[in-house]
Each structure stands twice: as structure tokens, then as C-alpha cells.
Amino acid sequence: MKFNIALLAGDGIGPEVINEAVKVSDAIAKKFNHEITWTPALTGACAIDAVGVPYPDETHEICMAADAVLFGAIGHPKYDNDPSAPVRPEQGLLLMRKKLGLFANVRPTFTFPSLIDNSPLKRERIEGTDLVFLRELTGGIYFGEKGRKDDGETAFDTCTYTRAEVQRLAKKGFELAMTRSKKLCCVDKANVMETSRLWRETVQAMEKEYPEVTVSYEFVDAVAMRLVQWPNSYDVLITENLFGDILTDEASVISGSMGLMPSASVGEHTSLYEPIHGSYPQATGLNIANPLATVLSAAMMFEDAFGLKEEAEAIRTVVNKSLEQGIVTEDLASKDSKAYKTSEVGDWLVANL
């Protein structure tokens, strides 16, 4: 098969980790007789520096024309302390999600047996954790009307959802639950928010189409608690944009393998794969960042975007092998073992595929 992949390396360590994911993807393509064309494009702080906007039209066109997008990370400290600066890297991220129609962010959280003791949580609490969040990504308070009134003394943000928006996200949730243990949790704040009541009634109405799926409805505050207490009691969770932002980040800590977690954003026109970690500016250029989350994001891309399960499994297998054999970057290296460089880990993966 032939694929055209848009390559958005972004800022900070983005280019370094993307580089390793490209190496591994190319090796897999070679092994399984596929042909990948990579088309690089600018986004984030580097795009602001180059052309003045964080998500240039040219980048958008490249993404629209691609079979999938592989994304590194964006963000630069020079924008950190001024969230009201007129142009900021995150705006590029939000614009990209909206323009590409990436309405569902898929965030798996699972444990790696060999890393389970890195977790801040006790082993018995997290063993067997294997949950997936589906976060709505193009609606809610992120994209509603916002502004100031009364000479700037009053600020407002509007959270809006339509039934159709809830349905398309929930549909993905039900479908995903059908391929897993048939348990779906709808996270909302229906005791306070009208949008949450719309979420809940919409999901309730869809239950009859998926009679095999057991649906629970839980308030976001209760989920924030139970995620730390018994993460392994969850399977598929669906939620709106802002709750998803908070809870997926909370959940990412649980497994102790945050630096390894991949994610996907799927939607109307294309799909995008990225590590959940940030641009880690302090490590830029040092060849020390962990490339595995990006490599595993590429695995998700092979499986979900291209339907190539075997290729994806081959990547996951070699990643597991590298973890077991301690071929890891400094974030995972134990006190008395060698820390490998970003590129060395990539080389090892390619050599051991």
C-alpha cells in the first residue's frame, strides 16, 4: 500500500521524537512492502517564527491532502507566561483541530508490566488498568463565544453542544466499547450543567441501539476521585472537551508510563497521531527525549488509519522488547543502568523489528 503522511514535528523535542517514529515507520513499511511519502509542514512556535501564524494555510492543505497526520509537540517557553499574547502556539493546535474536524481525541491509558513501579499509585491499584478516554475535541467551552463586558471587568466563556455533536462522539464510544469489554462511562456534570444534561439524555437515548453495552453515568468530580482509587474499574469513558482535558491528563499519570502514552484524534477529514507529552523545551536538541510515545502513536496510525494491525503489533512488540531489555532513555533508566540517547533507542527499534 501507499501512504501520504503529513509530518508536523512542531517545537521543542518534537523534531527529535518524530525523527525516530519516522525511522521506525519506514522500517515497518519496508518490511511489509508499503510505501510512505512524508510531507513535512510547520505548526506551533516554529510556524509563528517562520510565517507569523501557528497553523499556516499551507500546513492545513498538506494535512487535508494526507492519509494521516503524525504530530510531535508544540509550545515554547517564550509564550508560557503570557496566555493573552495575541498569537500563541496553542491557538494553532485549536485551529488545526477545528479545521480538520478532529472531533474525537482517543487517549488510551494502560500499564507496562515492566514499568508499573514507576507509578505514584500502588501496584495493586493499577494492575490491569486498560482504559480509553474519548474526549470531544472541537466543541464545548473551547470554541464557544467568549469575551469581556463592563470595560473588561467581567469575562465570560460559553460552553455549547448540539445533540448531533454528542451523538457522533458517543457513537464512537459505543463502537469502541463493543470491541472491548462493553462497558461505557459517560462523564458529565448533569447535576449542574445544561450541556451535561443534553449529553446524558442523548447517550441514554442511544443505549437501545447497543443493548450489549453497559452504560454508567458518573459526575466528573466522582470520576476524578475514582480514577485515582480504582483506575482498573474503567473501560471506555466519553466526555466533553474540558472535562476530557483535565481527566485525560490526570489519567496519564496513573500508569507511571506517561512518557510512553500515544493518542489519536479522529474526525471528518483525516486523523492525527501524537504523543501525549509536551514539547519539553529544556531537553531540546539534547537527544535525550523518550521517543516511545511517538513511536507508539505511529503504531496507532498503522492500525487505526490504515487498518494494518500486524504492522502495529510489530511496532508494539519491539517497543515492549526495548523496555524489557532496558534500551531506554534517561527518564526510564534505572539508577545503575545506562541511559540511551533518543536516536539510539530508535536505531535499536529499527534493528530489532
Next chain:
Amino acid sequence: MKFNIALLAGDGIGPEVINEAVKVSDAIAKKFNHEITWTPALTGACAIDAVGVPYPDETHEICMAADAVLFGAIGHPKYDNDPSAPVRPEQGLLLMRKKLGLFANVRPTFTFPSLIDNSPLKRERIEGTDLVFLRELTGGIYFGEKGRKDDGETAFDTCTYTRAEVQRLAKKGFELAMTRSKKLCCVDKANVMETSRLWRETVQAMEKEYPEVTVSYEFVDAVAMRLVQWPNSYDVLITENLFGDILTDEASVISGSMGLMPSASVGEHTSLYEPIHGSYPQATGLNIANPLATVLSAAMMFEDAFGLKEEAEAIRTVVNKSLEQGIVTEDLASKDSKAYKTSEVGDWLVANL
């Protein structure tokens, strides 16, 4: 001194745990020569059953006339699965907060050395944790305009804040930080929300009035992570209503002593003290619920509402003693030790004051 305390026992186990807090408070009052008049009033599901509304006017008048309010818990399972029912217990809670002007919810999270191993988190992650959330409680998306459009197909909620609302909450945060380790964290989502940008600029402008306080600004998703990773890196955190709802519940799990955590809501007209746990309907009437969170809430009341530090310390000391000696309800009893009844724990506290 003489105090008039409104007593809102509420639903479920509320009356049982309140009962023990009253016993302990009366004993303390006797010991220190104070006189307490308790004025009971209805709220929650029991108020709906009795008079059709969850926060009757009469209850409001009793609270307004009191020196402080001691609150149990509200909520009944018959309302749980229908968050759009026209009358619900939580509405009473929100109305009460608004009408009493309880704009700041104070939620301490700390560890009890003897209970630290109950935490889902590893000991070394939580040792020394002693943080306080100040959650804004009468603004934000809880009280903004909300509703439906397009024949019910579109729902919206509005989050609104004024600079004055942020200032009065932040002022409490700075003042509290001054009495502690002078570290304040402002939690927001200023990279997305306009209300958050107002929060941040308002707090930034107040920094110069408290030159000794070190202020950090962190995004809510990052805080949701770091709370699980290194809770002991935080001291005082201030945040808006909805973020506070989620993060205080998440934080409540950390210490492993959720059933022991007190809280206060302070404001314009009076202040209210309550355990952070819910109405625990399954345990209603069984005399098994843990009364310590309510007893510790009474201690907060003595200290913060009445300025009686010694009385508060006496309560805390006897609570610690009961924990050390294993005079605890079944939630805390170890496998081979006796579980005491709710009222037995209260009796023991009174006898050992």
C-alpha cells in the same frame, strides 16, 4: 462565650454524624465555659419531602441568624438517576451557597500519619502533604445563564466572573498563604478561557500587595497531574468553582483519609462547616458511618468562625488519639480489630477530651 449554631443535618448519614459532632462540641463548650444553642433546620431531600423545596426560606432565616452553620450531607438515591428532575437536593445546596454568599470553599488536604498507608498513592509521594484549596463557590458556570436553543437540540452554559469576584477569593488565598508557607498557586485554563485570563491578570495585579508570597500560575490539566504525582509540592491553591469541584475531589483521595476531611465555606453573611463526604445512603440508620470528618469540621468552626484555637486543638488532639488507639468505625478498622459504631466513637471522644 455564647454561640447560636444552625444545625443542618440533611439526608442519609447526615443526622448520625452531626449527632456526634454536636456531642463533642457540647462537651468542648462545657469544658471551656461556652454556651451553644443549636437550631436545627431542614435541607436536602428531607426538606423536599417535608415542604417541597430543598432549601426552605425558614432554613435560610435560621442560617442568617446564626453565628455559624454546621452541615451534614445531602442527597438521596431517588434523585440520582434523573439530574433533570424539576426539584433536586443539590439545588438546595447551590441556592444555600448563593443566598448565604458563601463565596469561598476551604478544603484542606493533609495526611494522618497513622492512616497514610490507606492511600492509593505511595507513602513517599504523599508524606508531608498539607495543602488547602480555596474554591470559588458562588460564581462561574454553576450560576451563569444556561438553557436550550433550536427546539432543545442545542444546550449552553455560561461561565462568568467579575474582577471583584476574583479579587475577594484571591485576597483570602493570599491571606491564607501568609499564615502558611507563603506559596500560592493560581489554577486556571488561561490558554483557552477568557474568564481564566481575567483570573490570572487579577491575581497578577494583586501580587505586589503581598510581596512575600510566591505565586505560581498553572493550568488545570497540569495541576490534575501534579496533584497525583507530588501533592506535597502544593500549599495554597485558588481556583474557580468548576475546577475546584473536580480538583478538590481528586485531592481528597490522596491522603487516604477521605472519610476524615473537613471543609468550610465562608462568605458575606456567615460560614458553614461540613464533612467533604456525601450522604452515603446505603449506611443510613446503621450507626456505622465515620463521624470524624464532621467532628473535625466542628473544630474548624471553633477556630475559624469563633476564633477559639485552643478548643479546636483539643478536638483535633482527641481525634488523633482515637485514630492512634484504633477507636474507629468500620471504614478504618483493620481486618482483625474491632469496628466501633458511630455513636461509640463520639462517646469515646467526649470521654477522652
